[in-house]
Amino acid sequence: MTDLSPHASPSAVDGDFADLDEDSAADDSTVLEAVVPEADAGQRLDKVLAAQFSQYSRSRLQQWCEAGLVRMGAQVAGVRDKARAGETLRIAVPALPEDTAFAPEDLPLNVVFEDADLAVLNKPAGLVVHPAAGNWSGTLLNGLLARYPETAGLPRAGIVHRLDKDTSGLMVTARTLEAQTELVRRLQARTIHRQYLALAWGSVSRAFNVEAPIGRHPRDRLRMAVVHGGKPARTDFTPLAELDTRWGPLTALRCKLHSGRTHQIRVHLQFAKLEMVADSVYGGRLRPDLPLQRQALHAARLAFAHPLNDKPMDFIAPIPDDIASFWDACGGEMDEIDPQGW
Structure with missing residues (x-):
């Protein structure tokens, strides 16, 4: 039986998104392009955008228009602008928080045991285990990816079971696929x-x-x-x-x-x-x-x-x-x- 005492490592900060100028996208943005078809001439721009960039919701496209991230030709385009046939539509798609949810972050982790196969941690209250809406960074998963880079290739970075954000205490996580598979099996077998x-x-x-x-x-x-x-x-x-x-x-x-x-x-x-x-x-x-x-x-x-x-x-x-x-x-x-x- 092992009695645990607190142990921590250094923490880190996350960065800001840069702005987009007229000619180029910032490093954390992606520029998408499409040409307005003849059949869509005169249509409201948000309707045309929804047809040309169907991977995004109409409400999100409208938000990007309002933020000045959409251009028709050389001009910033508004939601209610009329589409002009043959013009090139450009959207500077900003990096979304969820896009970087699985980024390593050097967070303080109370690791009470580790070997080549697994780690046992004492999670503090207030720490979210897995990224989700409202908590896309600063989670235990982000900290695991920084401390154990090899877990980037594992499902959920090796997480086997979770604790609620405001529950404190012990968790076991895997560092190899073999260990994770076996720990999940044993968890299901109640051992x-x-x-x-x-x-x-x-x-x-x-x-x-x-x-x-x-x-x-x-x-x-x-x-x-x-x-x-x-x-x-x-x-x-x-x-x-x-x-x-x-x-x-x-x-x-x-x-x-x-x-x-x-x-x-x-x-x-x-x-x-x-x-x-x-x-x-x-x-x-x-x-x-x-x-x-x-x-x-x-x-x-x-x-x-x-x-x-x-x-x-x-x-x-x-x-x-x-x-x-x-x-x-x-x-x-x-x-x-x-x-x-x-």
Whole structure:
């Protein structure tokens, strides 16, 4: 069993986009061209653009017109301009954030173990794992590509499983395709063991489990829910300690996953009529006076056999400072929730 302590490497910044002048595109832009057909003479320009550059949505083409990125002949063209037959249309397509989503970034990563095949990391709360809308850079994936350039040829840069942005704790990532394939197989076979610490409002006197299928929420596409026809999911919950606080009863729970569905612990806690502390998405109460402003969930223990040599590996991530401080402020003792005792 390995006890982990923080470790970080230098960080970096990302750059700006340059402007486009009349004759040439900036290095991060691409110029597309098309000639206005005779049949389209007199048509509104945005309609002609949509026909000639159908790979882009009409609304995006209109935005580029309004930004002065479209020319008809030598002149900047507007959305409502009339197309002139035989004129050359030029669009300076700017580099979009998603176009550089898989760029290496020298981010601080808390790497607690690494060898030629894999790495185990202790992810801080607030770090997004994979690029997506609203988070096209500064993700764990970007940091992995910088630290391990060989992962550029792997699906998701070697990421095997994810943690939510505001969940802290342990993750394993692969550095080779062989290791990634085997880790994914073992994750599906449930031989990678993951235990979490969760703090929930309410009183829990005995251990229980929730075995309920999880799928997309029928009305809110950003949330998951227990739904008929969802994917099978089971979570075991064991109470570690209970405190009486000025906000009400508070219970620390050890959560053991038997599957890996999106938001699984959070959804199963809500299904069990419990509120995870500061998880406003799934019913937790957010209060200005609460000394914790992110969901109280930490991936505290990770155990698996090495994918290439089957050597047993067992890691523990210390309780992060924000959760520890909150527990202490509520009158709790750290040894009550310390994953060393799990």
